[in-house]
Amino acid sequence: MLKGYWIPVLHSHLPFVKHPDYEYFLEEHWLFEAISECYIPLLKNLKRLHDEGVDFRLTVSVTPPLAEMLDDKHLMEKYERYLDRQIELGNKECQRTQNDEVYEGIAHFYNKKFIEIKEFFMNFLQKNVLNGYRFFNDLGKIEVITCGATHGFLPLLSVNEKAVEVQIEVAVASHTKHFKKPPKGIWLPECAYYDGLDKILKENGIEFFFVDSHSLVYGEPTALNGVYAPIYTEHAVAAFARDPHSAKQVWSSKEGYPGDVNYRDFYRDIGYDLEYEYIKDFIDPDGTRVFTGFKYHKITGETDYKEVYNPQVASDITKSHAADFHHKREEQFEHLGQYMKRTPMVVSPYDAELFGHWWFEGPDFLYNLFKEISNKHTFKAVTPLEYLTMYPQNQVINPSASSWGDEGYYDVWLNEGNSWIYRHLHNMTDDIINLANTYANGADFNTTRLLNQMTKELLLAQSSDWAFLVTTKTAVEYSEQRTKEHISNFQSLKNMINNDIDFDLLEELEYKNSIFNFLDYRVFSS
Amino acid sequence: MKNQLIKNSLEENNFSSSTHAIEVISFDSKQGVSKEYLVPQRYYKDQLVLLPINSKRFYMYWEFTPSLLEKYALEYANQIKFKVVDSDTITIKYIDCLGEIGEYFVNDLEYTTKIRVIAGFYKDGVFVEIMYSNKIGAFNTHINYKDEDKLVYLKKEKGFTEIIRSSLQHFTIGMSSVSYVKEIERLQEVSKLSKETLSSHTLGEK
Numbered sequence: 001m002l003k004g005y006w007i008p009v010l011h012s013h014l015p016f017v018k019h020p021d022y023e024y025f026l027e028e029h030w031l032f033e034a035i036s037e038c039y040i041p042l043l044k045n046l047k048r049l050h051d052e053g054v055d056f057r058l059t060v061s062v063t064p065p066l067a068e069m070l071d072d073k074h075l076m077e078k079y080e081r082y083l084d085r086q087i088e089l090g091n092k093e094c095q096r097t098q099n100d101e102v103y104e105g106i107a108h109f110y111n112k113k114f115i116e117i118k119e120f121f122m123n124f125l126q127k128n129v130l131n132g133y134r135f136f137n138d139l140g141k142i143e144v145i146t147c148g149a150t151h152g153f154l155p156l157l158s159v160n161e162k163a164v165e166v167q168i169e170v171a172v173a174s175h176t177k178h179f180k181k182p183p184k185g186i187w188l189p190e191c192a193y194y195d196g197l198d199k200i201l202k203e204n205g206i207e208f209f210f211v212d213s214h215s216l217v218y219g220e221p222t223a224l225n226g227v228y229a230p231i232y233t234e235h236a237v238a239a240f241a242r243d244p245h246s247a248k249q250v251w252s253s254k255e256g257y258p259g260d261v262n263y264r265d266f267y268r269d270i271g272y273d274l275e276y277e278y279i280k281d282f283i284d285p286d287g288t289r290v291f292t293g294f295k296y297h298k299i300t301g302e303t304d305y306k307e308v309y310n311p312q313v314a315s316d317i318t319k320s321h322a323a324d325f326h327h328k329r330e331e332q333f334e335h336l337g338q339y340m341k342r343t344p345m346v347v348s349p350y351d352a353e354l355f356g357h358w359w360f361e362g363p364d365f366l367y368n369l370f371k372e373i374s375n376k377h378t379f380k381a382v383t384p385l386e387y388l389t390m391y392p393q394n395q396v397i398n399p400s401a402s403s404w405g406d407e408g409y410y411d412v413w414l415n416e417g418n419s420w421i422y423r424h425l426h427n428m429t430d431d432i433i434n435l436a437n438t439y440a441n442g443a444d445f446n447t448t449r450l451l452n453q454m455t456k457e458l459l460l461a462q463s464s465d466w467a468f469l470v471t472t473k474t475a476v477e478y479s480e481q482r483t484k485e486h487i488s489n490f491q492s493l494k495n496m497i498n499n500d501i502d503f504d505l506l507e508e509l510e511y512k513n514s515i516f517n518f519l520d521y522r523v524f525s526s
Numbered sequence: 527m528k529n530q531l532i533k534n535s536l537e538e539n540n541f542s543s544s545t546h547a548i549e550v551i552s553f554d555s556k557q558g559v560s561k562e563y564l565v566p567q568r569y570y571k572d573q574l575v576l577l578p579i580n581s582k583r584f585y586m587y588w589e590f591t592p593s594l595l596e597k598y599a600l601e602y603a604n605q606i607k608f609k610v611v612d613s614d615t616i617t618i619k620y621i622d623c624l625g626e627i628g629e630y631f632v633n634d635l636e637y638t639t640k641i642r643v644i645a646g647f648y649k650d651g652v653f654v655e656i657m658y659s660n661k662i663g664a665f666n667t668h669i670n671y672k673d674e675d676k677l678v679y680l681k682k683e684k685g686f687t688e689i690i691r692s693s694l695q696h697f698t699i700g701m702s703s704v705s706y707v708k709e710i711e712r713l714q715e716v717s718k719l720s721k722e723t724l725s726s727h728t729l730g731e732k
Contacts, residue, residue, distance in 0.1 A: 156577055159577070213693050214694065217693050219666070220670065221670055222670055222671055226690050244694070340685070402665075409581070411579055415579075419585055419629055423569075423575075424565060426575060481563065485561075485563045488564055488565060
């Protein structure tokens, strides 16, 4: 008899970054690293499971900016060249470490890894990473869901509800464009909920979303089954809440799996370790040392002393960690089953980019976990819709306002460091609504171009990533500049309406900030 | 710096968006950005906007145009006061206006109902209202249920409290058995649950 249902969720997101004016731009490498270390390893392992006849279910959010980048010809051509450079570096490393009994093996490991990634990218994925998600989505093995159009922090945009409506409406349109059918579910940006958001979700055909634990426990009224069953909101959208126990198993510094001393160390990278003359062609052209992805050491311990990484040992440990995770879920389901009149459900959401990038062995852990689930049959991985089909009747509550940020509310995205952003976002929204209403019946060709590009600049400025990175004091200058750039672009374009048009600037922005080619400014009209 | 970031990201009970992948991916980001972008200093319109942050903190920004000041014969914007009012329009805090354009973080003000801010000034001892902000809702930070549903919760007895305890393990009250017991005691008081079914011994179990 099944003891429980497990709903694993991976939230895949990167902000829209495209710099066609540079062959090498570090922030574009966020995407290339994520593809090589996270998305392709995950898809490769899902394919292995599929080929081996192992049943699995996974809910994956692919945010609209990520989907747009993964579908962007310019970026994918750059990614192919990035892979070629990685393979070239791999070959060079194999030569350098020839007859070196300590490093030769690990150099060959990386060389083989990048060759296999390229092969998977060129053949199974046909140079488009979204093809992998589409393949498993169509099979019903994964449920791809959407997110806010540009990952805007919806509670802080809701001063003008139209801003939230557009974030959702454009997200649904983007998902439909990329996956040929509208999404049933959404990962709310930063898991952030506010009272009334469910109505907008319902109007856009969304059937379920996710919240953090306290959103249901502090709901009105408190959820009878805590986070172990979904609830319906007043507008009949289902909310699933994060289970703290399974989250902790991955994130906790004391108990978390990624900290195992045999797993790969994130920091030791030949981009920093080797002589400049040797490595200069594979780091930033301006000479700044960066990560290359060739990391030869294991965590080893808390000191700077690091031993050489052994992929086989690490791979074996992912099996024992998968078994441990499985065992703890069994115990959890047994415990919860005593108190519930239905089979308990546990939702485990994680950032997809942490499986493979920070936790190099994360994709193998998931592979082994799905095999463990398939072999033991004590609980089952399901998607939210499968669960709702089994249990269509659920308590109706009003979830409390919340996010999954530090302290559980909105502090991360609104504080002394980033508060200046919101005044501009709100005023830009007012402006585009006024213009969309003024030109509700259409505008001439060039004014339409200006209005459409203004809409894109506003949406890009709304991304929660910039406020987040300012708070965490990482890439602060880039994040502030990105926000200012979109605000400035918006104002420049606005000033061109009914005035002289700077066609060079307009064309440059249309090419660079080319997100959402279907976008019509009238999405903002009343 | 790098080590600290990752360390912070993996601190116990801090497994949320503060560990966002971008933070890890971008910590070595090139900081130099050559072009300087200008953003508007003001929007030339009257506005007073509130944004919620948490149950004890909110943010407000404002802009008052010269024509608004002129309309009310105000020489300076700092003659304006802000009144924070709750849903019954009872004033819970006064804030000074610092200029025609400004922002303010209101800290340590626990609001349990919707609140808004009214801008105005005193004339002959009377507060003359000149502008209202948007309303923001309160964050609920307590276990709660409606009186009419009491029986449903009572029937679950320990099941309910165990499940809620499990659901909240990493968060606020779940981190401290003292505050958890206090919260359950509050529930007991409301629901008159017997001490036998909810002893502190039971609640303290892991």
